[in-house]
Each structure stands twice: as structure tokens, then as C-alpha cells.
Amino acid sequence: MPREPLNPTARWALTSLALSMLMPSLDTSIANAGLPTLAAAFDATFQQVQWIVLAYLLAVTTLIVSVGRLGDGVGRRRLLLVGIGLFTAASLACALAPGWIWLIGARAVQGVGAAIMFALTVALVADAVPKARAGSAMGLLATMSATGTSLGPSLGGLLMEHVGWPSIFLLNVPLGLLNAWLVYRYLPADRTARTPVTFDxxxxxxxxxxxxxxxxxxxxxxxxxxxxxxxxxxxxxxxxxxxxxxxxLIRLSLFADPRLSSSLALTLLVTTVMMTTLVVGPFYLSRGLGLSSAMVGLALSVGPLLAAFGGVAAGRLVDRFGARRMVPGALLGLAGGCALLALLPTHLGLPGYLLPMTLVAGSYALFQAANNTGLMAGVSQDQRGVVSALLGLARNLGLITGAAVMGAVFSLATGGPTQAPAEVIGRGLHITFAVATALMLMALILSRAKIKWGSGLAREEAGTADISSD
Structure with missing residues (x-):
């Protein structure tokens, strides 16, 4: 049966949320490729310019839950407009920065705006589109997130080389103004609070x-x-x-619901493994296979681009078959992809790396759409902001943990990847993705337990309803 198309207002509302996800995702990685250029422009050390990236990530990670809860109280649409305004103004301040300290401060403020945008975008899906289209909408947001993160380094490098480093931040100004207008014009107005907002x-x-x-x-x-x-x-x-x-700030009773706590745990485990591909991949491709920098960049872009293009299709699968069925399938695909990454590259070289990455990327897109849809479907109106923010927090903590912990596993397995010979790099890849496979099998077991808990809770609620009706 064909689905009823979205009306123009819903389409533009969803477009505004897609931009709200794309912009902060793009700025998560757009400065990375240009750190040497920024170091030269400001006569700064590598450790100093690293904080241009770190200040943004720290602001997002530390504030995302607080601003999500604040949105539940003061109004999510209203606070999203504030976040877009902060992000856009801080982007202009970054472009005009006279020194690296100013730039780091502006990036921190930009991170505050990004935290608001990340926290509230998923929460506003229910206000923007009908429930039957929620999976497709979540798939689109997953696409925007993957597109922004994967496009950032290459776009940043091109702009810096041909236009100059301020252009990577000035890009956000017209996008931010357009995004703010779309949110103001097409997202439904917030419901007026009847009682004063109390913030923790x-x-x-x-x-x-x-x-x-x-x-x-x-x-x-x-x-x-x-x-x-x-x-x-x-x-x-x-x-x-x-x-x-x-x-x-967070009702601790929320975590008594196993569906919420397990969904957050699954997000953390999956993003930990996804960061592994970004940490280990460059060393294997460059030192293990001897590829040029341009070829390494192309090979690394395959996974994120497939995740980006597969997001909408994954959302449609979720709409058709349900989130409960799709989450275990996505995790099984991730476990299989990681197992193949542990085995094939050392025998097949580049094809042995790219083929498993297609499975990992497609499974990741399906997991995001299914897990986010299933989690947000059972959340009450007054808790959507904080739960959406917790989901973003789990994702960020997974990325940070993956970079540190899985990077340490790879480093220990190779004795230091910067100097290790090709065969040692290959062995390190094998060991690291064997650990990643174990993490995904753990996640798969957790997802099966989550389904059993969810079925038990549903039967219990149905029984309670029957008693009440009697």
C-alpha cells in the first residue's frame, strides 16, 4: 500500500530539522583537515590548534543533556532557534578570529549552539511529521549526520586551499539564516507552559x-x-x-525502563565500534597497504557515504517492518562486518577492506533509524528533549571512548602504529576488529534481552489496562 506523501508544511519542517542536523555534524569534522593550515596562520603549535576541535566536542558532550532538559521546559522550537542563532553568530566570530585563543573561545560557543541543535532535532520529529513517517524522518536525520561528518574533512580541505581558512566557518552564516527562517516558519509553535519552569x-x-x-x-x-x-x-x-x-535534570526513574537504558547502551557500543573504523582505517590503508593520501581519503569516505545514502532506505524499512525487528538485524550486520574486517583485509588487501565496510555502513544506517525510532516512540511529550539529548550524549561518549580505548587496543597490538611495518599493522587490524566483533555480539545479546523486556512490559501494561477497565 503506497504511503500518503507529506504535505508541503511537513516537508519544509523536516527540511529545517535536516539542516539542524547537517550543520553541527559538518562542523564536528570540517576543521580537522585544516589543522596544519590553522597552525601556520596563527603561528601556533599542534597541541594549541588541537583545542580548536576539542573545544567544540567538549561543549557538545557536556551540555547536550542540560539543554535537552531545558528545551522540555521553555519550548523546544524556541530553544532550537536560540541554538541556531548562537551557532551562526559563533561561526562568524570564528571566521573573524584575530588569534587562536579567540578562535578556540568562539568554537566553544559554537559547540553550545551545536549541543542545542543535536539535542532537540530528534525530539522535534514527532511535531514535524506523522507517526507513520517517523522511521523515514529518523533515517533522513541519520543521513544528514553521516553526510556532514564524512563531508567535513574533504570540504574543509578544498575551501582552505582555494578560498582560505575563514571560509569553512563563513559557510555556516547563510545556512544558519536559512535554517532559522525555516524553523520559525514551518515548525509548530511550542505549547505555552502553564507553570513556571524550574531548572536543575x-x-x-x-x-x-x-x-x-x-x-x-x-x-x-x-x-x-x-x-x-x-x-x-x-x-x-x-x-x-x-x-x-x-x-x-534527569528523572532517574527513566533508567528503570530497560528499553531506554538498553537503547542508550546499544548506541554507546555501536558508536564506539564505528569510531574504530576511523581510528584504525587510516593507518591500515596508508602504512599497511601503502596507499597515497588521496587514495586513503577516498577509501575512508566509502563507509560514511554509504551510511549517508542508505539512511532514507533504512528508515523506510523501519516504517514497514518495525524498529523491534530491525535493531537485531542491524547489529548482526555490524558484527558480521567487523568479523570480516578482522579476517579479509590481510588476505585480499583493499577489496578485503572495502567490502566489509559496505556491510558495516549499511548496518549502521539501519541501526540508527531503528534504534532512534523505537526509543522516541515510547517517550512522553514532556521528556522528549532530555531523552533525545541522552541519545546524543551516548553517541558522543561512544565516539570519545572508541577513539581512546579502541585506539589503545590497536596501539598495543602494533607496538605503535606510526613506526610498525605493514605486516604488524595488519595483525593489529585483525586484533582490534576481533575486539569490535565481540562488542557487537554483546550488543546483539543486549538487544534480544531488550525485546524480551519490552514484550514483558507490554503484557504487564495490557494486564493493568484490563484490570482498570473491569
Whole structure:
């Protein structure tokens, strides 16, 4: 049976959300390729310009939950407009930066705007499109996320070479103005709050410091153990604070629902493995296979581009067959792809790397569409912002953890990939993706348990409803 097409208002509303996902995703990676250019432009060291990337990621990771909860209180559309405005203004400030300290500060502010956009975009899908089209909408947002992240380095490199480094930030100004107009014109207005909004400032502060300690532990050499201890203590303090808060930032009772907690755990595990392909892939392709920089870039773009183009198709599969069926299938595909990455490249070379990556990329697109749709479908209206933000937080923590932990596994397996010979790099690839396969099998087991829990809860709710009707 053919699906009823979206009306023009819904199409433009979905376009505004797609832009809200594309812009911050693009800026997650657009500066990476130009760090040498920025170091030369500002006469800065590599460690100094690294903070141009790190400041953005830290702001997003630490604030995403707080701004998601704030959106539930003050209005998601209203706060999204604020986030787009901040992101656009900070992009202009980045382009006009007279020095690297100014640029790092502007990038941090840009990260605040990006946190708002990431946190609220998924939450606003239910307001933009009919429920029957939610899977397709989530698939489109997954496409925009993958497109932005994969396009960032190549687009940034081209703009820096032919236009100049400010252009990678000026690009956001017209896009931001267009995005703000589309959100204002086509997204439904927020419902007026009848009671004053109470925000958990103490809980937010503790969570920000806890997440900052964890993110820095994963990125700063020599401080890992101490910062991990701080983050663990912060997590314990956050639980105590939230139990006593009158209007908690996160209702801890949310995590009693196994569907939510397992969906977040699956997101963290999957993004940890996806980051592995970005950490290990460049070393294997360049040192293991001896490919040129241009060929390495092309090979690395295959996975993200397939994930981008497969997002809409994955969303349609979710709409047709349901999220519950698609999540285990996606995880099985990821586990199979990782297993093939552990086995084939050392025997088949480049084809042995690219073929499994097509399976990994397609499965990742399906997982995102299915997991996000299934999670958001069962969330109450007043909690959509914070749950969407928790989903974004799990994704960011997975990316950070993948870069640090799986990077460490690869480094230990090769004894240092920058100097290791080709055969040692191949062995390191084998060991690292064997670990990734184990993580995906763990995720598959967790997803099966999630389905059983979900079925049990559904039967329990149905029984309660029957009793109530009697």
C-alpha cells in the first residue's frame, strides 16, 4: 500500500530539522583537515590548534543533556532557534578570529549552539511529521549526520586551499539564516507552559563537570587515571543530587525502563565500534597497504557515504517492518562486518577492506533509524528533549571512548602504529576488529534481552489496562 506523501508544511519542517542536523555534524569534522593550515596562520603549535576541535566536542558532550532538559521546559522550537542563532553568530566570530585563543573561545560557543541543535532535532520529529513517517524522518536525520561528518574533512580541505581558512566557518552564516527562517516558519509553535519552569542548576553543573572530566580523561595524555576517578566520583554525586532535587535534570526513574537504558547502551557500543573504523582505517590503508593520501581519503569516505545514502532506505524499512525487528538485524550486520574486517583485509588487501565496510555502513544506517525510532516512540511529550539529548550524549561518549580505548587496543597490538611495518599493522587490524566483533555480539545479546523486556512490559501494561477497565 503506497504511503500518503507529506504535505508541503511537513516537508519544509523536516527540511529545517535536516539542516539542524547537517550543520553541527559538518562542523564536528570540517576543521580537522585544516589543522596544519590553522597552525601556520596563527603561528601556533599542534597541541594549541588541537583545542580548536576539542573545544567544540567538549561543549557538545557536556551540555547536550542540560539543554535537552531545558528545551522540555521553555519550548523546544524556541530553544532550537536560540541554538541556531548562537551557532551562526559563533561561526562568524570564528571566521573573524584575530588569534587562536579567540578562535578556540568562539568554537566553544559554537559547540553550545551545536549541543542545542543535536539535542532537540530528534525530539522535534514527532511535531514535524506523522507517526507513520517517523522511521523515514529518523533515517533522513541519520543521513544528514553521516553526510556532514564524512563531508567535513574533504570540504574543509578544498575551501582552505582555494578560498582560505575563514571560509569553512563563513559557510555556516547563510545556512544558519536559512535554517532559522525555516524553523520559525514551518515548525509548530511550542505549547505555552502553564507553570513556571524550574531548572536543575546544581545537577546540570555536576553533570557538566563529570562529563568534562571523562572527555578530558579520554583525550589528554598523562591525566587519564586522575580524571577518570574524578568522573566516577562526579557520577556518584550526580545521582545523590538528582535524588534530592525538586525538579531533577534527569528523572532517574527513566533508567528503570530497560528499553531506554538498553537503547542508550546499544548506541554507546555501536558508536564506539564505528569510531574504530576511523581510528584504525587510516593507518591500515596508508602504512599497511601503502596507499597515497588521496587514495586513503577516498577509501575512508566509502563507509560514511554509504551510511549517508542508505539512511532514507533504512528508515523506510523501519516504517514497514518495525524498529523491534530491525535493531537485531542491524547489529548482526555490524558484527558480521567487523568479523570480516578482522579476517579479509590481510588476505585480499583493499577489496578485503572495502567490502566489509559496505556491510558495516549499511548496518549502521539501519541501526540508527531503528534504534532512534523505537526509543522516541515510547517517550512522553514532556521528556522528549532530555531523552533525545541522552541519545546524543551516548553517541558522543561512544565516539570519545572508541577513539581512546579502541585506539589503545590497536596501539598495543602494533607496538605503535606510526613506526610498525605493514605486516604488524595488519595483525593489529585483525586484533582490534576481533575486539569490535565481540562488542557487537554483546550488543546483539543486549538487544534480544531488550525485546524480551519490552514484550514483558507490554503484557504487564495490557494486564493493568484490563484490570482498570473491569
Amino acid at each position: 542548576y546544581v545537577g546540570s553543573g555536576v553533570l557538566v563537570l563529570t562529563l568534562a572530566a571523562y572527555a578530558l580523561a579520554m583525550t589528554l595524555e598523562g591525566f587519564t587515571l586522575g580524571l577518570l576517578v574524578v568522573s566516577l566520583c562526579g557520577a556518584g554525586l550526580f545521582i545523590v543530587v538528582e535524588k534530592q532535587a525538586r525538579a531533577p
